[in-house]
Amino acid sequence: MRILALAILTVATASVAPSARAQTYDPAYPVCLHVYKFGGYYECRYTSLPQCNMSASGRGALCVVNPYYANPGPRKKAVPQVAASFTPDALVRTL
Numbered sequence: 001m002r003i004l005a006l007a008i009l010t011v012a013t014a015s016v017a018p019s020a021r022a023q024t025y026d027p028a029y030p031v032c033l034h035v036y037k038f039g040g041y042y043e044c045r046y047t048s049l050p051q052c053n054m055s056a057s058g059r060g061a062l063c064v065v066n067p068y069y070a071n072p073g074p075r076k077k078a079v080p081q082v083a084a085s086f087t088p089d090a091l092v093r094t095l
Contacts, residue, residue: 027070036060 026044033043046052052063
């Protein structure tokens with residue numbers, strides 16, 4: 001009887017617990033649109049705040065900076081590689 005009661009309690013607890021939500025921020029974009037309709041959700045598809053504000057205009061929404069944005073950082077300039085001077089005489093001298 002105790003096992004049955006414990007099993008019922010375990011199933012009831014598991015069914016009442018809220019489900020886990022997936023990450024709502026996309027780390028590929030620096031700006032997200034937080035929409036307040038339908039329980040609220042985030043659209044992280046914007047590269048700038050002005051671009052997001054255009055989409056948020058007239059809606060129940062707010063633009064926010066993405067806290068999970070994976071900033072690639074400044075690009076490094078490619079260092080030009082200088083070819084070594086090669087002459088057939090240099091090859092003969094090394095052999």
